Structure formats: structure tokens, C-alpha cells
Amino acid sequence: SNLSNFNVSMNNLVGEIPAGIGNATKLKILYLSSNNFTFPIPPEMGNILQLQVLSLNNNSLLNQIPVQLSNLQNLWFLDLGANYLENPDPVQFKGMASITELNLTYNYLTEVPPFVSKCPKLVSLDLSLNTITGQIPIHLLTSLRNLTILDMTNNYFEGLILAEIKNLTNLKHMKLGKNKLNGTIPKEIGLLSNLEVLELNQNVFQGPIPSSIGNLHRLRRLDLHKSGLNSSIPTNLTYLDMSGNSLTGSLS
Numbered sequence: 001s002n003l004s005n006f007n008v009s010m011n012n013l014v015g016e017i018p019a020g021i022g023n024a025t026k027l028k029i030l031y032l033s034s035n036n037f038t039f040p041i042p043p044e045m046g047n048i049l050q051l052q053v054l055s056l057n058n059n060s061l062l063n064q065i066p067v068q069l070s071n072l073q074n075l076w077f078l079d080l081g082a083n084y085l086e087n088p089d090p091v092q093f094k095g096m097a098s099i100t101e102l103n104l105t106y107n108y109l110t111e112v113p114p115f116v117s118k119c120p121k122l123v124s125l126d127l128s129l130n131t132i133t134g135q136i137p138i139h140l141l142t143s144l145r146n147l148t149i150l151d152m153t154n155n156y157f158e159g160l161i162l163a164e165i166k167n168l169t170n171l172k173h174m175k176l177g178k179n180k181l182n183g184t185i186p187k188e189i190g191l192l193s194n195l196e197v198l199e200l201n202q203n204v205f206q207g208p209i210p211s212s213i214g215n216l217h218r219l220r221r222l223d224l225h226k227s228g229l230n231s232s233i234p235t236n237l238t239y240l241d242m243s244g245n246s247l248t249g250s251l252s
Contacts, residue, residue: 001023001024002026003024003026003027004026004027004028004029005027005028005029006024006027006029006030006031007029007030007031008031008032008035009031009032009033009034009035010033010034010035011034011035012035012036013032013035013036013037014035014036014037014038015037015038015039016037016038016039016040016042017032017037017039017041017042017045017056017061018042019042020044021042021044021045021048022042022044022045022046022047022048023044023047024048025047025048025049025050026050027048027050027051028050028052028053029051029052029053030048030051030053030054030055031053031055032055032056032059033055033056033057033058033059033079034057034058034059035058035059036059036060037056037059037060037061038060038061038062039061039062040061040062040063040064040066041061041065041066041069041080041085042066043066043067043068044068045066045068045069045072046066046067046068046069046070046071046072047068047071048072049071049072049073049074050074051072051074051075052074052075052076052077052098053075053076053077054069054072054075054078054079055077055078055079056079056080056083057079057080057081057082057083057103058081058082058083059082059083060083060084061080061083061084061085062083062084062085063085063086064085064086064087064088064089065080065085065086065087065088065093065113066088067088067089067092067093067094069088069093070088070092070093070094070095070096070115071094072096073096073097073098074098075096075098075099076099076100076101076121077099077100077101078096078099078101078102079101079103080103080104080107081104081105081106081107081126082105082106082107083106083107084107084108085104085107085108085109086107086108086109086110087109087110087111087113088113088115090111090113090114090115093113093114093115094115094118095115095117095118095119095120096115096118096119097119097120097121098121099119099121099122100121100122100123100124100146101122101123101124102116102119102122102124102125102126103124103126104126104127104130105126105127105128105129105130105151106128106129106130107129107130108130108131109127109130109131109132110130110131110132110133111132111133111134112127112132112136112137112140114139116140117137117139117140117142117143117144118143119144120144120145120146121146122144122146122147123146123147123148123149124147124148124149125144125147125149125150125151126149126151127151127152127155128151128152128153128154128155128175129153129154129155130154130155131155131156132152132155132156132157133155133157133158134157134158134159135157135158135159135160135162136152136157136159136162136176136181138162138164141162141164141165141167141168142164142167144168145167145168145169145170146170147168147170147171148170148171148172148173148194149171149172149173150168150171150173150174150175150176151173151175152175152176152179153175153176153177153178153179153199154177154178154179155178155179156179156180157176157179157180157181158179158180158181158182159181159182159183160181160182160183160184160186161176161181161183161185161186161189162186163186163188164188165186165188165189165192166188166189166191166192168192169191169192169193169194170194171192171194171195172194172195172196172197172218173195173196173197174192174195174197174198174199175197175199176199176200176203177199177200177201177202177203177223178201178202178203179202179203180203180204181200181203181204181205182204182205182206183205183206184205184206184207184208184210185200185205185207185209185210185213185229186210187210187211187212188212189210189212189213189216190210190211190212190213190214190215190216191212191215192216193215193216193217193218194218195216195218195219196218196219196220196221197219197220197221198213198216198219198221198222198223199221199222199223200223200224200227201223201224201225201226201227202225202226202227203227203228204227204228205227205228205229206228206229207229208229209224209229
């Protein structure tokens, strides 16, 4: 087949994605999202080497993300969100050199997949609504210098936000709310001069809001509610949520 674009999203398709999809080797764009597909993602999908866009989100796909997907080195958009998928094999799943947008939200991931740090062109990364535990890995903060959107809301991250966050200088949206992050918010966040949205709500930080956040002149949304903080509040904002903290003193 010479088919290059196949879109059957938002239908009522059921059962498994047929293995024969791997024979459609001319495909560049494949949308199977918002159906009722179950079973694992067929490994044969890794044969569609010209694929650039793959969306499987909002189905009921199961088990590990197959390592064969990492054969798709021309892929720049991958959306596997809202399924029941588990972490891919951390050794065999290769980095994806072309990918710029990766959505793994609302699955059963228990760690940040190591391959993510081997995707140097990544601009948007969504790992929200999983069950990821442990510290935010340093490789995430040192490898993804093109990242503009980072969403890891609603997981079980704990420990400190490392000072290496300063490497993500292109970040515009950073969403780390509803985790178990603790310690102080690092002053290095104030070096992220492109930041427009910063959400650190519902964590267990201690101490003050770093004054360096006041240097973020593009920041328009700051959400720190229920984060255990106490300090003065930076200006230049259009949205500020500080509810459920331990602020003292007067408003002036």
C-alpha cells in the first residue's frame, strides 16, 4: 500500500490493533486514538520506519511499551497517553533522535523511562498522572536542553528539586504539582527566564519562596498552594494561588 496518512480516531473500534499494521511501511501519520483497542501494542508497529506521527492515546492498551517502537527514528510526535501501559525495557528501548513531543500521561509508569534523556530534540514531555516514584532524575535535567513544556503532575516524586534544573533554560511551563517533593525550592529556578507557568502545588516543601522567583518577568501563573511554604510573594503575576500554606504578616 502507498497509504501515507491513516486516521480512524474517535470511533468505536475494539479488540487488538492488527499486527498487519506493520506492513503499511509507507505510513507517515497514524492516528488510532480515542477508540476501545485493548491488548498490547503490536511490536510490528516498529516496522513502519517512515512514521513521523503516532497517536494511540485514549484506548485501553496494556503491558509494556514495546521496544520495537524505538526503531521509529523518524518519529517526531508520539502520544501514548490514557492507556494502561507500563515502562518499556530500560536497556533495549533506544533513544529517539527526532522526537519533539512525547505524551505518556495517565498510564502505569513507575519510573521516568531512561530513554527520555536520549531524545535530545524533545520540546514537550508529559509524564503526569502516573505512579512514578523517587527523585526527579538528574539525567532529565541535564539532557533535555530544548524542553519548553514539562508536566510531571500527580505522581509520587520525592526528594529535592535539584539545582541542575537551571539547565532547562527554554522551559516555559513547568508543572510538578501533586507530588511529594520536599526541602527548599532551589533559587536556581529564578534562572529560568522564559518560564511563564510554574506549578509546585501540593508538595511538602519547607522554608521560604526563593526571592529569585521575582526575576521571572515572564511568569504569569504561579501555583504554590498547599506546599508548606512561608515567605513574601513575588509580583508581576496574573494568577497566584498560595492557599493552604503558612504565610504570616500583612498584605501590602
